[in-house]
Amino acid sequence: xxxxxxxxxxxxxxxxxxxxxxxxxxxxxxxxxxxxxxxxxxxxxxxxxxxxxxxxxxxxxxxxxxxxxxxxxxxxxxxxxxxxxxxxxxxxxxxxxxxxxxxxxxxxxxxxxxxxxxxxxxxxxxxxxxxxxxxxxxxxxxxxxxxxxxxxxxxxxxxxxxxxxxxxxxxxxxxxxxxxxxxxxxxxxxxxxxxxxxxxxxxxxxxxxxxxxxxxxxxxxxxxxxxxxxxxxxxxxxxxxxxxxxxxxxxxxxxxxxxxxxxxxxxxxxxxxxxxxxxxxxxxxxxxxxxxxxxxxxxxxxxxxxxxxxxxxxxxxxxxxxxxxxxxxxxxxxxxxx
Amino acid sequence: xxxxxxxxxxxxxxxxxxxxxxxxxxxxxxxxxxxxxxxxxxxxxxxxxxxxxxxxxxxxxxxxxxxxxxxxxxxxxxxxxxxxxxxxxxxxxxxxxxxxxxxxxxxxxxxxxxxxxxxxxxxxxxxxxxxxxxxxxxxxxxxxxxxxxxxxxxxxxxxxxxxxxxxxxxxxxxxxxxxxxxxxxxxxxxxxxxxxxxxxxxxxxxxxxxxxxxxxxxxxxxxxxxxxxxxxxxxxxxxxxxxxxxxxxxxxxxxxxxxxxxxxxxxxxxxxxxxxxxxxxxxxxxxxxxxxxxxxxxxxxxxxxxxxxxxxxxxxxxxxxxxxxxxxxxxxxxxxxx
DNA sequence: ACTTTCTTTGCAACCGATTGCAAAAATAAT
DNA sequence: ATTATTTTTGCAATCGGTTGCAAAGAAAGT
Numbered sequence: 001x002x003x004x005x006x007x008x009x010x011x012x013x014x015x016x017x018x019x020x021x022x023x024x025x026x027x028x029x030x031x032x033x034x035x036x037x038x039x040x041x042x043x044x045x046x047x048x049x050x051x052x053x054x055x056x057x058x059x060x061x062x063x064x065x066x067x068x069x070x071x072x073x074x075x076x077x078x079x080x081x082x083x084x085x086x087x088x089x090x091x092x093x094x095x096x097x098x099x100x101x102x103x104x105x106x107x108x109x110x111x112x113x114x115x116x117x118x119x120x121x122x123x124x125x126x127x128x129x130x131x132x133x134x135x136x137x138x139x140x141x142x143x144x145x146x147x148x149x150x151x152x153x154x155x156x157x158x159x160x161x162x163x164x165x166x167x168x169x170x171x172x173x174x175x176x177x178x179x180x181x182x183x184x185x186x187x188x189x190x191x192x193x194x195x196x197x198x199x200x201x202x203x204x205x206x207x208x209x210x211x212x213x214x215x216x217x218x219x220x221x222x223x224x225x226x227x228x229x230x231x232x233x234x235x236x237x238x239x240x241x242x243x244x245x246x247x248x249x250x251x252x253x254x255x256x257x258x259x260x261x262x263x264x265x266x267x268x269x270x271x272x273x274x275x276x277x278x279x280x281x282x283x284x285x286x287x288x289x290x291x292x293x294x295x296x297x298x299x300x301x302x303x304x305x306x307x308x309x310x311x312x313x314x315x316x317x318x319x320x321x322x323x324x325x326x327x328x329x330x331x332x333x334x335x336x337x338x
Numbered sequence: 339x340x341x342x343x344x345x346x347x348x349x350x351x352x353x354x355x356x357x358x359x360x361x362x363x364x365x366x367x368x369x370x371x372x373x374x375x376x377x378x379x380x381x382x383x384x385x386x387x388x389x390x391x392x393x394x395x396x397x398x399x400x401x402x403x404x405x406x407x408x409x410x411x412x413x414x415x416x417x418x419x420x421x422x423x424x425x426x427x428x429x430x431x432x433x434x435x436x437x438x439x440x441x442x443x444x445x446x447x448x449x450x451x452x453x454x455x456x457x458x459x460x461x462x463x464x465x466x467x468x469x470x471x472x473x474x475x476x477x478x479x480x481x482x483x484x485x486x487x488x489x490x491x492x493x494x495x496x497x498x499x500x501x502x503x504x505x506x507x508x509x510x511x512x513x514x515x516x517x518x519x520x521x522x523x524x525x526x527x528x529x530x531x532x533x534x535x536x537x538x539x540x541x542x543x544x545x546x547x548x549x550x551x552x553x554x555x556x557x558x559x560x561x562x563x564x565x566x567x568x569x570x571x572x573x574x575x576x577x578x579x580x581x582x583x584x585x586x587x588x589x590x591x592x593x594x595x596x597x598x599x600x601x602x603x604x605x606x607x608x609x610x611x612x613x614x615x616x617x618x619x620x621x622x623x624x625x626x627x628x629x630x631x632x633x634x635x636x637x638x639x640x641x642x643x644x645x646x647x648x649x650x651x652x653x654x655x656x657x658x659x660x661x662x663x664x665x666x667x668x669x670x671x672x673x674x675x676x
Numbered sequence: 677a678c679t680t681t682c683t684t685t686g687c688a689a690c691c692g693a694t695t696g697c698a699a700a701a702a703t704a705a706t
Numbered sequence: 707a708t709t710a711t712t713t714t715t716g717c718a719a720t721c722g723g724t725t726g727c728a729a730a731g732a733a734a735g736t
Contacts (some may be wrong), residue, residue, distance in 0.1 A: 115387060688725100699715105
């Protein structure tokens with residue numbers, strides 16, 4: 001059983017308050033007092049019980065990190081950055097796996113039980129209702145990788161997926177492709193909807209370009225592979241914008257199996273720039289989300305809310321960047337129509 | 339501010355103990371009492387503060403999940419399984435990223451501060467000192483993916499890496515390869531040491547087989563790729579046992595770049611069977627660790643320790659299995675020496 | 677109906693800390 | 707040296723619960 005405040009107080013021959021004060025900065029303690037206490041504390045190997053103190057201070061320094069994306073490799077990176085970032089600020093991530101959870105109420109209850117100071121909802125597929133539920137429960141929340149709502153109800157950090165779709169479109173057009181395809185993730189994922197919207201919208205400005213679209217069942221290798229195999233049955237497009245990297249890599253494998261060459265026969269551009277996209281035997285041209293900045297922003301916002309819970313909700317949207325690799329041709333074809 | 343026990347007690351017109359009792363199972367409460375309390379609780383949206391109760395019960399249901407493997411994709415799977423498994427038992431994982439941490443004392447202090455009921459050290463590269471530090475601090479601990487110590491000091495769950503090395507050896511020998519290589523991970527990782535040991539030891543029983551070995555700098559794609567590029571400079575072996583999958587996939591890319599074909603020109607077998615190994619455009623033959631069983635066992639052991647902290651430390655070692663894919667030839671060559 | 681036994685309930689102390697307040701000690705001002 | 711001011715310290719209440727104990731109530735036994 002660990003040593004408590006009282007033990008230290010007794011050994012140092014001082015009051016319990018004195019001990020408490022030496023361990024809370026900004027409190028009034030004389031130099032000698034501090035010395036005595038610190039000596040006793042060291043001898044006993046004392047370190048204050050954060051949970052007990054949370055009772056009176058109302059702060060646990062616990063942050064719920066909730067996600068349902070435990071299969072997309074990009075999220076390992078996300079978790080890495082979040083845990084490090086939070087730790088650096090003296091916060092502890094309480095990891096919550098929402099894979100089989102549909103009711104926000106349960107999560108709220110859980111966060112309440114553990115009096116989490118705040119919650120970070122890191123998911124591109126969870127409905128906005130989750131973040132909202134936390135907010136309504138009075139728990140500071142920031143949503144990472146989500147779609148901004150029209151009237152900001154909670155902090156949202158991420159990229160503009162519509163813009164990313166546009167970016168994919170202009171990139172493909174600039175490479176001279178004229179028959180394009182959008183191969184999305186699940187049709188009900190807002191990320192897929194937005195990316196498609198931006199993609200199609202931009203292409204509408206290029207009348208000489210034709211475009212088709214379809215959806216894979218999930219953001220997964222297999223789904224991407226299946227969908228691409230299907231597409232390859234009948235005349236496929238010259239190039240595809242894949243819903244995300246893992247999907248695109250699945251598509252790549254389908255293309256290879258079909259005996260076609262990338263980028264000569266067919267081009268593909270993904271989104272995320274997850275580690276594997278950079279592997280030389282994958283070498284996927286893709287659109288990079290600035291994960292590090294997104295995570296940093298989230299942490300900034302959540303700590304901001306700890307200080308001022310009534311802070312106005314904010315959207316922080318970052319630009320993406322094309323990562324040039326080997327799945328898109330470089331040459332610019334001269335178009336007959338221009 | 340959330341409603342408390344007292345609020346409920348007042349609204350129900352009963353004592354605080356009564357409320358407490360209706361929410362602790364095994365406590366003596368009459369049916370009508372329970373009803374009244376539950377009604378009031380529902381009306382107020384009350385749920386007990388787990389942290390406050392931990393003060394008296396000495397149980398937080400918080401489990402430290404500490405790891406430093408935030409770059410090996412297999413660990414996303416590991417985190418997924420751990421979080422789900424723990425949640426199912428009503429435990430909450432407190433994720434600790436030890437990437438930049440070298441001193442176990444800090445982690446121990448942290449776990450103490452949050453009074454974690456137990457700790458799971460999930461890492462193949464962290465020194466045994468970490469687990470030991472927790473144990474010495476009186477915190478129940480189980481080590482996943484670690485090397486068993488001679489006298490069990492703490493629960494260890496994982497595979498027998500020596501045996502896995504043997505398995506790789508016998509597999510390669512059975513395929514008729516006679517010039518083999520071991521391409522390990524970091525030389526100081528116990529997993530690499532053990533795998534090599536088993537591999538070489540087994541091969542010693544096959545005098546017609548020659549073997550070389552070398553090490554990559556890390557369990558990473560790039561390290562594997564670099565090392566294989568180096569090996570390809572001078573006469574490479576016919577087949578390699580790669581330190582793990584990610585390393586092996588890096589090696590695969592080097593081999594492809596070098597214009598050699600797998601498995602015709604060179605064979606490779608990995609270890610882990612991470613998701614990407616099964617991707618059709620990777621298709622790595624590998625040795626599978628039963629991750630699910632390992633995780634389940636860890637959780638079983640840690641919950642066991644919660645009930646009986648003095649339970650004898652135990653090693654649970656699981657067998658591995660060859661996952662046949664496309665990076666090893668199938669034909670059995672007739673050996674000149676037999 | 678009365679005692680005995682068992683179950684329910686409330687009181688009050690406690691878990692490990694923090695903090696407002698007032699007394700005590702140290703410093704500064706006169 | 708005395709008083710006024712500031713700083714340091716301890717007391718005691720509190721945070722949101724749990725739990726041993728004894729009193730009250732219900733059920734069972736005779």
